[in-house]
Amino acid sequence: MNQPEKKIFILFRGLGALGEQSLYILTDLGRMGTFLFFALVGLFKRPFRFRELLKQLAFIGAGSFSVIFFTALSSGMVLGLQGYYSLNKFGAEGMLGSAVSLTLIMELGPILTALMVTGRAGSSMCAEIGIMRISEQIDALECMAIDPFRYLISPKFLAVLISVPLLTAVFDVVGLMGGYLTGVLLKGVNSGSFFNGMQQSVTNHDIRMGVIKSVVFALLLVWISTGRGYFVQKIRGAGFGAESVSKVTTQAVVLSSISVLIFDYLLTAVLL
Amino acid sequence: MVLDRVSFSVPQGLTTVIAGGSGQGKSVILKLILGLLRPDSGQVLVGEQDVTTMGYRALQELRMRFGVLFQGSALFDSLTVFENIALPLRERTGLSSEEIHNRVAATLDQLELTGHEEKFPAQLSGGMKKRVGLARALQLEPKIVLFDEPTTGLDPVMTKEIYELFAVTQKKMGYTAVIVSHDIPQIFSLADQIILLNKGELDVFADADQIPHSSKPFIREFARMVMGQQVP
Numbered sequence: 001m002n003q004p005e006k007k008i009f010i011l012f013r014g015l016g017a018l019g020e021q022s023l024y025i026l027t028d029l030g031r032m033g034t035f036l037f038f039a040l041v042g043l044f045k046r047p048f049r050f051r052e053l054l055k056q057l058a059f060i061g062a063g064s065f066s067v068i069f070f071t072a073l074s075s076g077m078v079l080g081l082q083g084y085y086s087l088n089k090f091g092a093e094g095m096l097g098s099a100v101s102l103t104l105i106m107e108l109g110p111i112l113t114a115l116m117v118t119g120r121a122g123s124s125m126c127a128e129i130g131i132m133r134i135s136e137q138i139d140a141l142e143c144m145a146i147d148p149f150r151y152l153i154s155p156k157f158l159a160v161l162i163s164v165p166l167l168t169a170v171f172d173v174v175g176l177m178g179g180y181l182t183g184v185l186l187k188g189v190n191s192g193s194f195f196n197g198m199q200q201s202v203t204n205h206d207i208r209m210g211v212i213k214s215v216v217f218a219l220l221l222v223w224i225s226t227g228r229g230y231f232v233q234k235i236r237g238a239g240f241g242a243e244s245v246s247k248v249t250t251q252a253v254v255l256s257s258i259s260v261l262i263f264d265y266l267l268t269a270v271l272l
Numbered sequence: 273m274v275l276d277r278v279s280f281s282v283p284q285g286l287t288t289v290i291a292g293g294s295g296q297g298k299s300v301i302l303k304l305i306l307g308l309l310r311p312d313s314g315q316v317l318v319g320e321q322d323v324t325t326m327g328y329r330a331l332q333e334l335r336m337r338f339g340v341l342f343q344g345s346a347l348f349d350s351l352t353v354f355e356n357i358a359l360p361l362r363e364r365t366g367l368s369s370e371e372i373h374n375r376v377a378a379t380l381d382q383l384e385l386t387g388h389e390e391k392f393p394a395q396l397s398g399g400m401k402k403r404v405g406l407a408r409a410l411q412l413e414p415k416i417v418l419f420d421e422p423t424t425g426l427d428p429v430m431t432k433e434i435y436e437l438f439a440v441t442q443k444k445m446g447y448t449a450v451i452v453s454h455d456i457p458q459i460f461s462l463a464d465q466i467i468l469l470n471k472g473e474l475d476v477f478a479d480a481d482q483i484p485h486s487s488k489p490f491i492r493e494f495a496r497m498v499m500g501q502q503v504p
Binding site for chain 2: 047131132135136137139140142143144145146147151
C-alpha cells in the first residue's frame with residue numbers, strides 16, 4: 001500500500017469507527033428512552049406492589065436519612081462560616097440567614113441530596129438489577145409472563161420519586177440548623193436578623209424551584225441507575241459476569257451524577 | 273451467526289432432547305422458542321402461532337403455557353424457597369393465600385423439599401436449587417416445559433435423581449418437554465426424539481443408535497468424538 005492509499009485507508013477507518021460509535025449512542029438512547037417509557041407505564045399497572053414500595057421507601061428513603069443528615073449539617077455549618085466571613089467584609093452579617101437559606105433551598109439541597117442518593121441507593125439498584133439480569137432472573141420473570149417493569153423497576157421509580165424530594169426537605173431544614181449553629185451561636189450573628197433575613201428573602205418561587213429540581217434529579221438518577229443495570233449485557237466494553245456489573249454500576253453512578261449537574265444548570269437557567 | 277437454516281418440530285406430549293457441545297446455540301434455540309430473542313429471519317411456530325411476529329400481550333399469553341427450568345435455576349435471591357415457588361401463582365392467578373399455600377406445600381412434598389421452605393436460594397445445594405426451579409416451572413401446569421442444561425454442575429447421583437424427577441413429573445402432568453443438554457449420552461435415556469446440533473447444522477433421530485449413521489459428516493464426527501462410536 002503506497003502513502004496516499006494508506007492515508008485514505010486511515011481516513012475511512014476513522015470514519016467507520018465514528019459511524020459505529022454514533023450508531024451505538026443512538027441505539028443506547030433509544031433503548032433507554034423505551035425503558036423510561038415502560039417504567040413509567042408500569043407505575044399504573046395492576047396489581048400494585050405496595051409491600052415492595054414500602055421496602056424500597058425504607059431502603060432508599062429512611063436508609064439514606066443519616067447520610068443526608070450529616071451532609072446537610074456539614075454543608076450548612078460550612079455555609080454559615082463562609083457566609084459570615086464574606087458578609088462581614090461588607091458589614092452585612094445580618095444577611096447571613098438569607099444567603100444560607102437561598103443557597104440551600106435553591107441549589108445545595110436538591111443537588112447534594114441527589115448525589116448522595118445516587119452514591120448510596122443508585123449504585124445498589126444498578127448492581128441488584130444487573131445481577132438479576134446476568135443470573136437470568138429477569139428472563140425468568142418474562143418466562144412466567146410477569147412484567148419485569150411492573151414487578152421490579154416501577155416500585156423503585158416510585159420510591160425514589162417520593163423519597164428524594166422529602167430527603168431534600170430534610171436536607172434544607174438540617175442545613176439551616178447548621179448555618180444557625182455556626183453563624184448565630186458561634187460567630188454571634190443576631191438570631192432575629194438571621195430568621196428575619198430568611199423569611200424576607202425566601203419566596204414560594206424559590207421553594208418551587210427546589211422541589212422541581214429534586215423531582216427531576218430523582219427521575220434522572222433512578223432512570224439511569226436501573227436502566228444501566230437492566231441493559232448490563234448490552235453495554236459496550238462492560239465485559240461479562242461480575243465484572244460487567246461492577247463496570248456498569250460505576251458507569252451508572254458517573255452518568256447519573258453528570259446528568260444531575262448538567263440538568264442543574266439547565267433548570268436554573270430556565271426557572272430563575 | 274449462531275444458527276443457520278435450523279428446522280425441526282417437537283412432538284406433543286413427548287420429550288425432545290437437543291444435544292451438542294458448548295457454544296453451539298442450544299440455549300439460543302430455547303430463547304427463540306420463548307420469544308426472548310428474535311431470529312433475523314424464519315418462523316418459530318407454537319401450534320399455529322408464530323412467536324416471531326407476536327405482540328407483547330400475545331407473547332405474555334403464550335408464555336403462560338410454558339414452564340422453564342434455567343441453567344442456573346434463576347431463583348430470586350431475595351425470596352425464600354416458598355416465595356419462589358408461590359411467585360407465579362401469586363402474580364398470574366387469582367388464587368387465595370390459603371390455596372396458594374396448599375398447592376406450594378403439595379409441590380414441596382412431591383419434590384422432597386418439605387422443611388426447606390424458609391431457606392433462601394444461597395442456602396441450597398445445586399440439586400435442591402434445580403428441584404425448586406422445577407417446582408416453580410410446574411406451578412402454572414404448563415403444556416410445554418423447557419429445560420436448559422438441567423444437570424450442569426451436579427454429581428452423577430444427583431443427575432440421575434433429577435432425570436427420574438423429570439420422568440415422574442412428565443408422566444403425571446403429560447407436558448411436552450424440550451431438554452437442552454451436553455450430558456451425552458446419559459441424557460438420551462429420557463429422549464423420544466434426539467436433535468444433535470454441531471456447528472450450526474442439525475440432524476434429528478428417533479433414538480441414539482441411529483446417530484452414528486447420520487448422512488451429515490459433521491454429526492458423524494461429533495458422534496465419534498462424544499459417544500466413542502465408529503463411523504460406518
